[in-house]
Amino acid sequence: MPVAVFLAGALVSLAASWLLVSRLERVGERLGLSEALLGVVAALAADAPEITAAVSALAGHQQRVGAGVVLGSNVFNLAALLGLGAVVAGRIGLHRKVVALGGAVAMWVAVVCLAVVAGVLPVTAGLALALVILILYLVLLGTEGRNIGRLGLLRRCAVWLRSAVSEEEAELEAAIRPGRGRWPDAAAAAGALAVVIVASVAMERAASDLGQLYAVPQIVTGGLVLAAVTSLPNAVAAVYLAARGRGAATLSTALNSNTLNVVAGLLLPGALIGLGEASGQAGLVTAWYVVLSLAVLALAWRRRGLGRGAGLLVIAAYAVFAVSVVASGYALAGLPALAAVLGMSAVLLAAVALAPWPEARQGRPRATARGGAGARRESLLPGWPVGRLWTLSLLLPVLVAGVDAALGPVVVLIGLLIVGPCSALLTGRWLPTALTGLWVISLATVLGIPDGIWASPTHLAFVTAVASVALVATAAAALISGTRRGPHAG
Numbered sequence: 001m002p003v004a005v006f007l008a009g010a011l012v013s014l015a016a017s018w019l020l021v022s023r024l025e026r027v028g029e030r031l032g033l034s035e036a037l038l039g040v041v042a043a044l045a046a047d048a049p050e051i052t053a054a055v056s057a058l059a060g061h062q063q064r065v066g067a068g069v070v071l072g073s074n075v076f077n078l079a080a081l082l083g084l085g086a087v088v089a090g091r092i093g094l095h096r097k098v099v100a101l102g103g104a105v106a107m108w109v110a111v112v113c114l115a116v117v118a119g120v121l122p123v124t125a126g127l128a129l130a131l132v133i134l135i136l137y138l139v140l141l142g143t144e145g146r147n148i149g150r151l152g153l154l155r156r157c158a159v160w161l162r163s164a165v166s167e168e169e170a171e172l173e174a175a176i177r178p179g180r181g182r183w184p185d186a187a188a189a190a191g192a193l194a195v196v197i198v199a200s201v202a203m204e205r206a207a208s209d210l211g212q213l214y215a216v217p218q219i220v221t222g223g224l225v226l227a228a229v230t231s232l233p234n235a236v237a238a239v240y241l242a243a244r245g246r247g248a249a250t251l252s253t254a255l256n257s258n259t260l261n262v263v264a265g266l267l268l269p270g271a272l273i274g275l276g277e278a279s280g281q282a283g284l285v286t287a288w289y290v291v292l293s294l295a296v297l298a299l300a301w302r303r304r305g306l307g308r309g310a311g312l313l314v315i316a317a318y319a320v321f322a323v324s325v326v327a328s329g330y331a332l333a334g335l336p337a338l339a340a341v342l343g344m345s346a347v348l349l350a351a352v353a354l355a356p357w358p359e360a361r362q363g364r365p366r367a368t369a370r371g372g373a374g375a376r377r378e379s380l381l382p383g384w385p386v387g388r389l390w391t392l393s394l395l396l397p398v399l400v401a402g403v404d405a406a407l408g409p410v411v412v413l414i415g416l417l418i419v420g421p422c423s424a425l426l427t428g429r430w431l432p433t434a435l436t437g438l439w440v441i442s443l444a445t446v447l448g449i450p451d452g453i454w455a456s457p458t459h460l461a462f463v464t465a466v467a468s469v470a471l472v473a474t475a476a477a478a479l480i481s482g483t484r485r486g487p488h489a490g
Contacts, residue, residue, distance in 0.1 A: 009203030050230035052200035063276035068222025079318035081238035086311030217329030280455025393423035421473035437470025
């Protein structure tokens, strides 16, 4: 019976959310909202299933399910909306101003969310900080930047802000064509909202019951199952927009959806109901949300969009995220660390096999002033091809992880995992270095189990250090790659 209720609730809530989105867009057009504000309204309506499911779980004192739905949905959005969208479309072109404006708001809310989940900030303070930036953003979109010059401190950047809003408006105008609504549209939206709430609550309760029946950890139920199911409307819409070449519309859908998820689905109900005690598992999901958001925005900024390589990288990151959530959920239930490591290894090896090799994307060999195509296939180490050096950078962390797991709590060698991204940096390619960075971050996360320091401050410090080195190595490889492709004087 719970299976039937879950499936029925999922289908009904997703179908009703589609109706809700279309009718609210019509009502917004009737009220004279700008295209950017219509996009925010559409994102909020599409988020109705996950927001409702999260609130239902928090009200039922299942904090890990509630937090998992919101935060897991945000990670899924990045992979499905932007990663999959880039793979399907071939490339999502983006204006840098749009990336900077939307990214600044999204990262502010993401960092505030991390501080709240980690227990650094009270929920009410986090809600206030998130609302401040969200309200300013909505005012900017609503006025289309016309009156922004009157806001004192923002006067100097008024021209830049108006330009960013106009670029986003240009993309959204062609992507959103709702037509002017009438009173039947408002009535249909109200009815659809009621259906979404009822169906989403039923779906969440059925999923929680099934999780308890089959001993599935709450973080897995919320962060993976409910998060993915409730995010499907946004994913389908974003892939459709990406295929039509509406890059800014795709980015706005993903970032606005994530921001509204946090504010309406976590911070607001958390301030009223409570989030419970700080959880290492919820912190893990939140950290993934923050880091992957930053990585996607950095890629989009540097390349003025996302290509297939970046899309595959984001999807691979989600695969690592999913395995780390499963590992963290079952670690407390006694799952052997070896099983978690083997599962993560299988996922990462599949991701590496599917990822395009850098030299394969260079096209046919052609003569250059630097020695032709052969020089492009060479790494920074003379005589070492990129592929061989990349393979070595993946295997060295596995050796370190094996020794560390065998020694257990006696000796902790997590810090030595930085040998992976440091070796990959010598390829001079950003994609192999980034994939190696994801690989060592996942290993550092799982090694907390055999080392007996899971989710402790020591473990978080090790993971942060490894992640920092991985990010710096990836950035350095990107700079080196750009320099090697640039014009060569003389």
